[in-house]
Amino acid sequence: MTSYLMPHSARRPGGLLVAAVLTAGLVTWAPVPAAAAGGFQTEELRVESGSGADQVELDATLYVPASATEAEPAASIVIAHGYGGTKEQSRGQATKFARDGYVVLTYTARGFGDSTGDISLNAPDYEVADARTLIDLLSERPEVLQDGEGDPRVGFFGGSYGGGLSLLAAGYDERIDAVTAARTWNSLVNSLFPNAAGMPAADTPAAPGAAEAADGVFKKLWAQFFFEGGSLDPEGGGRGDGSGGGGQRSGGCEDLRPEYCAAYEEVISTNRLTEEMRELLAQASPASVTDQITAPTLLIQGEGDTLFSLTEADSNAREIAANGTPVKLVWVTGGHGATRATLAEAAMIDELGQQWFDFYLRDSGEDPGTSFEYTEVSEQAANGPIEGTPETVPAYPGLTGNGPVRLEVPIAGEAQELQYPAGGTPAALSSLPPGFFPESGDRRQEPTEIADQSAVFESEPLAEALDVVGSPVVNLNVASSSGEAVLFTKVYDVAPDGSATLVQGLVAPARLTDLPATLDQAESTPITLPALAHSFQEGHQLRVVVSSTDQAYATPAEAATYQVSLASGVTGALSIPDVTGQPAPEFTAPQPRGQRIHNIALIVGGVVVGLAVLAAVYLLLRRRRAETPPW
Structure with a gap:
């Protein structure tokens, strides 16, 4: 057992006056030593979970505050780490919670670090069952507050891979009393095989396109993180070098259960979603149990996340709120493949997370409510930081009441012909996961378009600033020489000097089938563009680009020629949700x-x-x- 109890400071009588003179002006502002903030002890544990051939040992650490005793037990929190990580990734957050009086349990998921077993991407019979075992452990600890026999007062906290597990665990185990899930998925099928074709599936700002996701576009580079080794930082980013983010194992195919590797090999042979892979991903998706989540849920999602987009949080929020469960949604800059959240956003997340658990686990503090917070980006530097303003609205539009009204922004452009090269090479660049470099070999990842592979439609310069919070929709007519097309649609912010910025590096992939050979026979196809939180300034233009290639995705093997036009002819409109926020309160780290x-x-x-x-x-x-x- 390692003790973090604050030691008593030795006192010396000599030199008191000199010491007092030297330090009198510093005492008030001196930083607090780590050990001084709150005493706690840690216990290193090996937790057995499962049975028979599937039994594993989980490497875990229990943080017990000095204030938690059998006479005065405390609420508890389980922290789940990101993909490729270990319990060490959770140490900082665990220390914060423990110093605030929570009993905290961190652990390394099966298949990573010093835990045994194989990875199943949060399957119910394996990783979710492990989470339930950990809750059982807390139910036997005298320092943990109990709501009943075998029922500890417990919250679940996780980001990315750990966020997905937090939601799945809450769906399978009603003993969980509160959840905070950050930058995670609703559906791994939609995340790895997205399809933006169709109108939004719901009347909320970031609802996904309603097309059948089973026939989406393979996000091949991000898939390598799961199946070929890499790590996903729960705060955004990741590594593709197979290092595993601190664990001894990378999370590559050698560490996954055999059925996952077999399914992946079949997928990469065709670049299409198979039924076997769909079933494996679906069972590891919170979407399979969101209708059973009753624990109040705080969802935090990255506005620049190219792996788990804002649509994933939108879907989680809608489905959980449909149960009558309190849900709060927060959008912050950054995410997987993007910059990290700003310091102000980090303080906001820290304070909101603390409020959430204090209110729902301790019945203390103010009700955090269910208002919607987001950062409206006003400036985005290439490969650098972004600037924005925190905004708030009383509730996430459409979650329990009416959805946002949509505005129509006129755009124009002639019908255009796009070439699709065999194998999709050369390809345009929107953004790439960390650790991957563009085909050009340039380490910088500035978006590029290829002239004969892209169609462009633009608005006039804006007479006044336009705030876009949610997913724009554009209606296109598409024809293809092959009868099908894979297209990538995106939104640029074009400044008066002509410089263009791809907003957050986001792109909406769509797979279209049963297409005619010519535009005169084409029917209108709505494309739901990536959800944004972006302010287009006065004098700027919105540019919609439709590309036939993208380096981050798998595309058809055969060459083809596509034709694309606005559905209404030379002029059309970009439909934009009208969400107007107010300045959010300033937060300081609690x-x-x-x-x-x-x-x-x-x-x-x-x-x-x-x-x-x-x-x-x-x-x-x-x-x-x-x-x-x-x-």
């Missing part, structure tokens, strides 16, 4: 209870020491004045 008390003690101590110094100086000056000769 301090654990022990740290808050410690800081107050420091302030009071600083005042006392300061007064003592002043008194000492005053007495010293009087003595010297009394002893000074009159001459």
Whole structure:
């Protein structure tokens, strides 16, 4: 057992006045030592889960605050790490919660680090069953508050892979009392085989296109993280180098259950979703159990996430809220494949997460409510930071009431012909997962379009700023020499000087079938574009680009010629959800209870020491004045 209890400071009587003079101005502002904020101990555990050939040992750490005892037990939180990571990835967050008085359990998922077993991508019989075993463990701990026999007061916290597990566990185990899930998926099928064809599936800002996802476009580079080794940071980004993010194993096919590797091999041989893969991904998707989640759920999603888009959080929110379960949705910049959230956003997430668990696990603090927070991006530097303004609305539009009204932004462009090269090479570039480099070999990932592979439609310069919060929709007519087409549609922000920025590097892939050979026989096809939170400034233009290739996706083997036009002719419209927010309150990172008390003690101590110094100086000056000769 490792102790993190705060040691008593040794006191020295000598030099008190000198020390007081040197430190009096510093005491109030001195940083709090890590051990001083709140005492807790950790226990290293090996937790057996499963039975027979499927039994594994999970490497776990239990954080027990000094304030949690059998006489005064505390609520608990389980933290699940990202793909390719280990429990060490959760140490910082676990320390924060433990210092605030929660019993915290972190662990390394099966197939990673020092845990045994094979990876099943959060399958119910394996990773979800492991989560239930961990809750059983908490039900036997005397320091953990119990709601009934075998029923601990417990919240689940996770990002990315851990976020998916948090939602799945809440769907399968009603003992979970609150959930915070960040940057995660609703459907692994939709995430790895997206299809943006069709109108939005619901009347919410970021609902996905309603086309059949079973025939989507294979997100081949991101799939390599799961099946060929890599790590996904729960705060965004990842590595494609197979290093596994700190674990001894990479999460590649050698670490997955055999049925997953077999299904993946079949997929990459055709670049199409097979029924076997669909079934494996579907069972590991929260969408399979969102109708059973009753634990209040806080969802945090990245606006620039190219793996788990905003549509995934939209779907989770709609499906969980349909149960009458409290749901709060927060969009922040960054995400997988994008920059990290800003410091202000990190403070907001930290405070909201603390409020969520305090209210639902401790019955303390203010009700965090179900308002919708997002960051409206106003400036995006190439391969650099982005600037935006935090906004809020009372509730996520369409979740429990009416959805947003849609505005029509006129766009124009002639019918255009696109060439699709055999094998999709050369290909346009929107964005790539971390660790991958463009075909050009240039390490910079600035979006590029290929002239004869893209069609362009533009608005006039805006007379006033336009805020887009949600998924625009464009109606196209498409024809193909092969009878089908895979298209990639995206939105650029074009400045008055002609410079164009692909908003957050996002793209909407769509697979279209049964297409005519000529446009005069084509029917209107709606394309649901990526959900944005972006402010187009006065004088800027919206540019819609439709491309036949993209380096991050698998495309058809045979060459073809496509024709694309706006459905209504030379002029058309971009349909945009009208969501108007108000400035969000400023957040500061919350301090654990022990740290808050410690800081107050420091302030009071600083005042006392300061007064003592002043008194000492005053007495010293009087003595010297009394002893000074009159001459």
